Amino acid sequence: MVKVSVFGKGNMGSAIGQNFADAGNQTEYITKDSTVETLGDIVVLAVPYPAVHDILEKYRSALAGKIIIDITNPVDFNTFDDLVVPADSSAAAEIAAKLPDSKVVKAFNTTFAATLATKKVADQHQTTVLIASDDASAKKQVTDALNGCGLKIIDAGSLKRARELEAMGFLQISLASAEKISWTGGFGIFN
Structure with missing residues (x-):
């Protein structure tokens, strides 16, 4: 059991917090009005990408040494036509650069809340x-912490793959917002 913030x-x-709880972990939720001194071993950034900067600034020292799960899709929500990070980067890479003492994991961004x-x-x-x-032990800890929740977890590789995951997430959001797929649908992997 781990503590997940x-x-x-x-x-x-x-939905993400409930999956960690379903797997037997202690889950706490932090909102912009919360005051928290100690964060869990795993920290989930389940906020829109523009809100991440303020969290990183406010909790920088508390995030050191933690596993940080970035679920964001850095979509330009004004146009729904592009991502707001450089083409050769990702939101996860930008977060990792700002948190060199943390272990950044990209996850949950290619799923919708209803499917979780x-x-x-x-x-x-x-x-x-x-x-x-880029941290194999962090991926293993996240996978282990979700073991038994009912989700299938697949290791997609290094943090460099976050760029493709964010493109997938962006496409899925674009399709759903255009009502071409439902918010209970999405991409599935069959093997």
């Missing part, structure tokens, strides 16, 4: 969470 208690934060809550994509197939990080 989830920044954000919206649909995604609540039901653990099914389109009410048919097991929800798969793709994770990427």
Whole structure:
């Protein structure tokens, strides 16, 4: 059992936190009005990408040595037409650069809250969470902490893969916002 601190208690934060709780972990939620002195071993950034900067500034010392799960998709929400990070980078890479003493993991950004809550994509197939990080032990700790929650976890490789994961997340959000897929649908992996 580990303590998991989830920044954000919206649909995604609540669904992710519940999955960690379902696997037997202690989960706490942190909102912008919270005052927290000690963060869990795993910290989830379940907020829109523009809100990440303030969290990193406010909690920089508390985040040192922690596993940081970045779920963000750095979508330009004004146009829904582009990502707001450089083409050769990712939100996760930008966060890792700002937190050199933390272990950054990209995860949950290619899933919707509804699929995390039901653990099914389109009410048919097991929800798969793709994770990427340069730290193999961090990926293992996240996978172990989710063991038994009902989600399928696949190691997608190094943090460099966050760029492709964010492009997938962006495409999925674009399709759902255009009502071409539902918010209970999404990408599934079958093997």
